[in-house]
Amino acid sequence: MYSIEPVPLPHEGPSDIFLWRVDFAFDASLDGAAFKSLSDDERARARNFRRHEDALRFASVRVVLREQLARHLGMAAHAIRFASDANHRPHLADSTALDFNVSHAGAHGLIAMSPKRRVGVDIEHHSDKFDWHSIAALTLDASEAAWIERLDIEQQLAAFYEAWVAKEALVKTTGVGITRGLQHLTVLPRDNAEVTLRNEIPDDMREIAARWIAAPEGYSACVAWSTKTFAG
Template identity: 90%
Template sequence: MYSIEPVPLPHAGPSDIFLWRVDFVFDASLDNAAFVPLSDEERTRAGNFRRHEDALRFASVRVALREQLARYLGIAAHAVRFTSDANRRPHLADSNALDFNVSHAGAYGLIAMSPERRVGVDIEHHSDKFDWRSIAALTLDPSEAAWIERLDVEQQLAAFYDAWVAKEALVKTTGVGITRGLQHLTVLPRDSVEVMLRNQIPEDMNEIAARWIAAPEGYSACVAWSTKTFAR
């Protein structure tokens, strides 16, 4: 029987952050028993995707998320209930015991979870057909764009995606994100796995940290978290 077993991933962040990779099997059917934990609303959402691959990405990550949350909470996967806050960020409906975040792109998904702090995660697939300069003004600080331009051509795309995933993970951790746009976060140049916020740090990023994580070839990924833990 087909099953969805996420792969635990090592990372350089706090030990209370749990991170998994979900590997997609695109010839799987949504009628498979592995997708039984999905709610009716989730099945409807999956069915609204035009492409089977997109439906499978959503459904696979949601099942894997349900399974991990259920193990921590000590309940059945189908019993996990979700709701969303005013900014449409999902969270548990019946408990504040855990924060979580997900991302998916190409053949992989990521899940981050912590009982101690807010988390954010992002993964992106490098597309050779993508012109990073077409959205540089919306995603990069001018100094970052200039730094990328000085790299060898074959390194430029990976550097752009490194910046993109770091900024997305940071913004997803806040739950609100910076209102001025991603271009007002500066994370390049990159000189280690630690994401260094350079120049002036936006107020809503003062208590957020991040690390780039190992990703399959042709992908970039990052996990972020609040340095301040939950008040209990």
């Protein structure tokens, strides 16, 4: 019988952050027992995807999210209820006990969860057909674009994706992001696993930290969190 087994991921962030990778099996059927905890709304949303792979990504991550939330809350996975805030960020409908965030790309998904702080996560699949120059103005500070250009051609795409996942994880942690756009966050050059915000730091990023995390070959990933906890 098919089951979805999340992979716990080590990281060097706060110990209250739990992180899992979800590996997708695209030959799985959404009618299988592994997806029994999905709500009717989630099943309808999955059916609205045109591609089975996209439906499978959404459903698999949501099943694991339900299971992990249920384990921490001591309740049944199918009983978990979700809501969205004004910025369409999902949260628990009946509790503020846990914050979570998800991302998926290619054959993998990521889930971050914490009972003490806001979290954000992003994973991206490196596409050799993608021209990073085409969206550089929307995603990179001019100094970052210039730094990437100085790299060997085979290193440029990976560097772009590293910047992208870091900025996405940071913005997803705030819940509202920055109104000026990703290009006004500067995270390159990368010195180590710790994401360092360079140049001017926007006000909504002053209590946010992040680290790049190990990802499967051909992927980049990052987890971010608020340095201020719910308790203050």
